[in-house]
Amino acid sequence: xxxxxxxxxxxxxxxxxxxxxxxxxxxxxxxxxxxxxxxxxxxxxxxxxxxxxxxxxxxxxxxxxxxxxxxxxxxxxxxxxxxxxxxxxxxxxxxxxxxxxxxxxxxxxxxxxxxxxxxxxxxxxxxxxxxxxxxxxxxxxxxxxxxxxxxxxxxxxxxxxxxxxxxxxxxxxxxxxxxxxxxxxxxxxxxxxxxxxxxxxxxxxxxxxxxxxxxxxxxxxxxxxxxxxxxxxxxxxxxxxxxxxxxxxxxxxxxxxxxxxxxxxxxxxxxxxxxxxxxxxxxxxxxxxxxxxxxxxxxxxxxxxxxxxxxxxxxxxxxxxxxxxxxxxxxxxxxxxxxxxxxxxxxxxxxxxxxxxxxxxxxxxxxxxxxxxxxxxxxxxxxxxxxxxxxxxxxxxxxxxxxxxxxxxxxxxxxxxxxxxxxxxxxxxxxxxxxxxxxxxxxxxxxxxxxxxxxxxxxxxxxxxxxxxxxxxxxxxxxxxxxxxxxxxxxxxxxxxxxxxxxxxxxxxxxxxxxxxxxxxxxxxxxxxxxxxxxxxxxxxxxxxxxxxxxxxxxxxxxxxxxxxxxxxxxxxxxxxxxxxxxxxxxxxxxxxxxxxxxxxxxxxxxxxxxxxxxxxxxxxxxxxxxxxxxxxxxxxxxxxxxxxxxxxxxxxxxxxxxxxxxxxxxxxxxxxxxxxxxxxxxxxxxxxxxxxxxxxxxxxxxxxxxxxxxxxxxxxxxxxxxxxxxxxxxxxxxxxxxxxxxxxxxxxxxxxxxxxxxxxxxxxxxxxxxxxxxxxxxxxxxxxxxxxxxxxxxxxxxxxxxxxxxxxxxxxxxxxxxxxxxxxxxxx
Ligand code: HEC
Numbered sequence: 001x002x003x004x005x006x007x008x009x010x011x012x013x014x015x016x017x018x019x020x021x022x023x024x025x026x027x028x029x030x031x032x033x034x035x036x037x038x039x040x041x042x043x044x045x046x047x048x049x050x051x052x053x054x055x056x057x058x059x060x061x062x063x064x065x066x067x068x069x070x071x072x073x074x075x076x077x078x079x080x081x082x083x084x085x086x087x088x089x090x091x092x093x094x095x096x097x098x099x100x101x102x103x104x105x106x107x108x109x110x111x112x113x114x115x116x117x118x119x120x121x122x123x124x125x126x127x128x129x130x131x132x133x134x135x136x137x138x139x140x141x142x143x144x145x146x147x148x149x150x151x152x153x154x155x156x157x158x159x160x161x162x163x164x165x166x167x168x169x170x171x172x173x174x175x176x177x178x179x180x181x182x183x184x185x186x187x188x189x190x191x192x193x194x195x196x197x198x199x200x201x202x203x204x205x206x207x208x209x210x211x212x213x214x215x216x217x218x219x220x221x222x223x224x225x226x227x228x229x230x231x232x233x234x235x236x237x238x239x240x241x242x243x244x245x246x247x248x249x250x251x252x253x254x255x256x257x258x259x260x261x262x263x264x265x266x267x268x269x270x271x272x273x274x275x276x277x278x279x280x281x282x283x284x285x286x287x288x289x290x291x292x293x294x295x296x297x298x299x300x301x302x303x304x305x306x307x308x309x310x311x312x313x314x315x316x317x318x319x320x321x322x323x324x325x326x327x328x329x330x331x332x333x334x335x336x337x338x339x340x341x342x343x344x345x346x347x348x349x350x351x352x353x354x355x356x357x358x359x360x361x362x363x364x365x366x367x368x369x370x371x372x373x374x375x376x377x378x379x380x381x382x383x384x385x386x387x388x389x390x391x392x393x394x395x396x397x398x399x400x401x402x403x404x405x406x407x408x409x410x411x412x413x414x415x416x417x418x419x420x421x422x423x424x425x426x427x428x429x430x431x432x433x434x435x436x437x438x439x440x441x442x443x444x445x446x447x448x449x450x451x452x453x454x455x456x457x458x459x460x461x462x463x464x465x466x467x468x469x470x471x472x473x474x475x476x477x478x479x480x481x482x483x484x485x486x487x488x489x490x491x492x493x494x495x496x497x498x499x500x501x502x503x504x505x506x507x508x509x510x511x512x513x514x515x516x517x518x519x520x521x522x523x524x525x526x527x528x529x530x531x532x533x534x535x536x537x538x539x540x541x542x543x544x545x546x547x548x549x550x551x552x553x554x555x556x557x558x559x560x561x562x563x564x565x566x567x568x569x570x571x572x573x574x575x576x577x578x579x580x581x582x583x584x585x586x587x588x589x590x591x592x593x594x595x596x597x598x599x600x601x602x603x604x605x606x607x608x609x610x611x612x613x614x615x616x617x618x619x620x621x622x623x624x625x626x627x628x629x630x631x632x633x634x635x636x637x638x639x640x641x642x643x644x645x646x647x648x649x650x651x652x653x654x655x656x657x658x659x660x661x662x663x664x665x666x667x668x669x670x671x672x673x674x675x676x677x678x679x680x681x682x683x684x685x686x687x688x689x690x691x692x693x694x695x696x697x698x699x700x701x702x703x704x705x706x707x708x709x710x711x712x713x714x715x716x717x718x719x720x721x722x723x724x725x726x727x728x729x730x731x732x733x734x735x736x737x738x739x740x741x742x743x744x745x746x747x748x749x750x751x752x753x754x755x756x757x758x759x760x761x762x763x764x765x766x767x768x769x770x771x772x773x774x775x776x777x778x779x780x781x782x783x784x785x786x787x788x789x790x791x792x793x794x795x796x797x798x799x800x801x802x803x804x805x806x807x808x809x810x811x812x813x814x815x816x817x818x819x820x821x822x823x824x825x826x827x828x829x
Contacts, residue, residue: 040563043090045150046443047560049268050333053445054519055561058786059568060583065536065546069585071569074110074578076376077101080779082575083148085198085295086443086516089562090153091172092531096573097146102160104175107564107571107693110578111221112131116174118162119143148267150198152206155225159206161195167208169228172675179228185214194262200275202226205306207275209262215253221279222304222309232309235261236279236297244296244314251781259283260298263441263711264330270346272361274312276346277302280326281318286425287470288322288380295320299327301348303363313363317350319383322424324349329455329516334448334495336366347495349444351437352421353394353450353457355493356387367392367498377424380466386422392498394493396421396435396459404435407461409682412481412602413664414629414697418464425466425474430634431698433482436462443516445525445556452492452501454517454525458509458672460486467630472621474630478639480690480700481510481602483763490527492542501540506530509556516558518570526559526570530767532593534559534572534581548581550574551590554768593770601688603702606750606761606808613701615673615693616655620744627744633657634693636701644708645686652678660694661701669694726816727803736805737797741786750808766827774811775823778802795819 038047039056046053046275062070077083079462081099084216089096094107101120105112148163157178165184170177184192187471193211196218200207204226210219218236223229234690237258238244248255261280268275282298299318304311318325332347336357346360357366371385404419415431423434445454461482467474486508509530518526524545525537532553536546552574564816571580617637619630633655643649651661653673662669667689670679683689683705693699739748745757752759759765769777782791782798793801803817806825813825 012478024174038561039765041090042560042562043088043153044200044202045086045088045152045198045265045560046200046267046330046332048613049200049270050446050457051200051265051267051330051443052332052448053335053443053517053558053560054521055568056520056521057561057563057568058523059563060520060524060547060561060570061523062538064583065522065524067583068536068548068570068581069583070548070587070589071580071582071585072108073580073587074105075112076576077103078115079209080576080776082554083573084515084557085148085150086558086560087571087573087578088151088153088560089564090158092155092564093172094562094571094578095153095158095172096578097148097151097160098573098576099553100145101142102146102158102170102175104172105578106156107562107569107580108567110580112377116170116175116177117120118143118160118168147195147197149196152199152201154201155204157201157225159199159201159208159225161197161199161208163194164407165192165194165210166197167199167206167223168799169225181223182551183210183219183223183230183233185209196263197265198779200266200268202275203306205231207266207268207279207306208221209266210263212259215256216259216283217256218259218279219264220275220304220309220700222306231307234302234304234309234311236262236277236302245442245732247294247296249290252290255295257283258295258298260295260300263326264443265442267331267333267346268306269360270306272344273306274303275306276302276331276333276360276819278331278348280328281321281324281328282816284471285473286322286323286380286466288377288382288424290318290470291320292381292565293320299325299347299350299683301327301331301346301358301363303346303360313359315348315356315363315365316387317348317356318386320381322377322380322382323352323422323437325421325437326440326450327351330443332444332446332453332609333360334446336495338366344759345495347444347446349439349453349455350690351439352435353396353439353489354389354392355395355453355455355498356389357495357498365389370497374422375418375420375424376539379426380424382424389498393493393500394438395455395457395489395493395500395503403746407433407485408800409460410485412691412698412700414699415463415479417461423464425464427466427468430465430696432464433461433479434464436460441516442514442556445517445519446495447519447525447539449521449523450492450519451487451495452519452539452704453495454490454492454519454527456517456527457489457491458486459489459505460508469628471632472619472628472630474619474632475657478635478700479698480604480702483565483604485603488514489529490537490542491538492525504537504542515554515556515572516656518559518561520561520570521766522568528557528559528572528574532590534570534579549589549592551593551771552577553593553770557799601690601702602691604762605639607640607642607702607704607810608808609643610638610641611643612650612652613638613641613703615653615659615661616657617650617748620747631655634696636661636699637749639700640702640704642704642706643683645684645706646682647705648682650678650680658695659699661691662694663689663691665689684782727813728807730800730803731807732804734797734800734802734807737793737801738804741793741797744802745786750805760805766809769827772804772827773823774802774813774817774825774827775819776804778819778822778828 077098083098094105102116196211206223222231418434488506490504515528750761
């Protein structure tokens with residue numbers, strides 16, 4: 001899994017279908033699946049071993065939900081920590097992780113019963129990101145933090161996966177360590193791969209997964225719950241001599257760097273004696289030429305024997321992945337009626353929004369699938385076909401449903417649209433947009449009463465291009481207006497037909513969405529919206545029946561449910577607090593957070609006060625132990641500038657191609673600008689100019705010309721001496737320090753580096769920090785950044801960097817900042 005929505009492309013037409021594997025059509029769904037036990041207790045993050053995120057509690061139903069209210073809000077977590085885990089409830093206690101600690105709370109009041117601190121270090125708590133385990137900071141990996149994916153409870157213990165590759169069992173009543181083992185390689189190293197999901201406890205076994213082994217291959221691992229000794233481990237890529245290895249090149253070790261990581265908890269069927277895992281994409285993501293073949297068992301559902309770890313069957317959802325179509329949300333087990341017979345099913349969501357429904361005894365599709373030809377790229381050695389469920393509908397958009405039509409007339413000028421998510425990334429043409437593969441991270445839910453799966457996905461278009469360097473994962477493209485075409489899709493899919501029954505288009509969320517789904521026997525589906533409300537939908541129709549403003553729009557979180565003393569509760573984490581709801585709860589809602597307004601021009605990202613623009617910019621990416629570079633001829637740097645009227649602006653060309661920049665309103669042009677040439681233009685009239693390169697009209701930039709008297713902007717007119725100047729000077733010092741210590745990960749334009757580092761400017765960033773102060777931002781940066789070396793700069797430098805971040809995020813201050821004045825600056829714009 002790398003970033004979720006950018007690539008490059010080649011367009012061909014495709015048609016027809018290949019082999020169809022047909023099974024009888026499922027007719028209905030059994031409501032009494034023994035796996036669906038979550039009611040009083042919710043002892044695993046998904047509620048039950050089948051990971052259905054369903055509660056059979058029905059006290060809160062479509063009628064009574066009107067009187068649902070907040071029963072309690074916990075005290076804030078220690079050290080300002082935030083969390084996105086799903087709490088679990090077992091034996092009258094609620095367990096969760098936040099920052100460096102595991103918490104046990106009273107589920108009727110939120111009172112802290114005990115805490116266990118796993119990190120001996122500074123006690124500093126880095127925040128989670130919406131990207132889950134993958135993006136957890138280097139600090140976390142060195143400091144043995146709970147992995148921010150949640151815990152499992154059972155047989156008197158709480159099982160915790162740790163960022164250094166340890167699994168810890170705590171006594172559920174006291175929080176004392178019962179056992180602590182590393183599942184990582186020996187001898188243990190500080191920067192070990194982390195436990196990459198919440199553990200699942202079933203049949204006396206702790207099922208966990210490690211991000212990768214010493215090479216770079218995903219691992220499923222089973223431990224004995226009593227003492228933690230290892231029962232078995234399964235590598236997700238077959239080694240030489242093992243079946244499946246023939247799907248990798250035989251003359252290279254590309255399989256050893258193939259990733260196939262497991263990012264989500266296992267689903268377990270103790271009756272069948274099988275544990276199911278979904279695997280991620282192959283690495284290097286876009287460099288398919290290094291690994292011709294289907295690359296087993298990447299992007300696959302794996303059924304392993306729970307006693308031995310032997311592979312019983314597999315089903316691959318994407319062959320030879322070059323799109324990052326991981327199985328990126330947890331599998332769910334469900335029961336289906338097929339021809340009057342109960343069939344045990346396992347559901348796997350592909351990141352392009354297609355749901356695959358397989359027989360969990362055999363791996364054969366319950367809804368038939370077919371291999372369909374897809375667009376080819378000889379460079380990336382694409383697979384000729386990819387599987388699709390016959391008659392199935394994507395919860396996003398696709399050529400299959402041809403609702404890609406909704407984008408046909410709206411894409412930014414200079415681009416072309418390809419409706420297949422399997423549009424390969426290519427070098428040329430460099431202007432193809434295709435549906436993104438955005439059904440990720442947030443768990444889906446299965447409701448046996450309706451027979452529907454509920455799922456959230458991020459719909460939108462991605463720029464499909466790649467670098468020549470197979471190791472470079474090209475992302476971070478600037479396309480104005482593209483974000484306006486994105487939305488969050490919330491959908492119900494019928495398990496009997498694989499068709500979308502109802503769908504909601506919600507405003508786009510920062511990152512991968514605002515959270516996963518919970519369904520209940522009360523006929524309800526719960527989901528937190530990006531605007532900070534927890535919503536209850538009618539499970540059958542999708543009508544909104546209830547809303548409650550929690551006042552938090554940060555990292556994603558998924559609700560759960562439990563019963564205690566005859567009361568049903570719905571609970572979820574919101575940032576640094578737990579909220580729990582029950583009928584008659586009387587804690588009032590919080591004020592709605594102010595959401596950053598979308599910009600009219602469609603441009604997003606920081607605006608630089610600069611008077612020179614360079615065609616072509618250098619992108620940088622970390623790959624294992626090296627840093628790789630890519631010169632992007634089709635972007636300008638800075639992408640958005642602000643100048644005072646009358647300022648001469650110089651266009652230079654750092655790249656290898658000739659460009660000709662021109663305002664889209666036709667008011668000016670640079671004329672042909674060959675490599676190494678510069679052209680200077682003066683902008684007299686205030687206004688906002690969008691410009692493109694006439695030769696490569698998918699290259700965009702923006703110049704905002706402001707009135708001469710505006711302070712801050714660069715150029716003619718000068719800024720008033722005194723008050724304004726010193727904040728600007730401080731920010732300028734911060735800019736230099738940022739370039740030195742931060743830009744390697746967060747990028748020079750602050751836009752982040754996919755999953756390696758989040759953006760530190762723009763809408764997503766501000767939404768994340770909404771409601772917090774510049775003082776909180778200072779604390780976060782000073783105590784956790786740069787990752788791996790926190791608190792390594794002096795206080796002044798950190799202050800300067802915060803001033804710079806405030807400036808680019810358009811939250812300027814009147815005076816030079818100090819530690820006190822920072823606290824008074826709210827990050828809401
Ligand atoms: C080695 C890569 C790396 C470097 C260098 C680095 N960061 Fe980060 N940064 C990350 C990662 C990964 C995260 C996400 C995990 C976390 O929040 O701890 C992050 C998170 C952040 C966040 C929180 C973003 C949010 O939305 O919550 C801020 C702010 C930040 N970094 C600022 C900085 C500053 C300022 C510097 C330079 C002093 C810096 N970082 C250096 C990798 C890096």
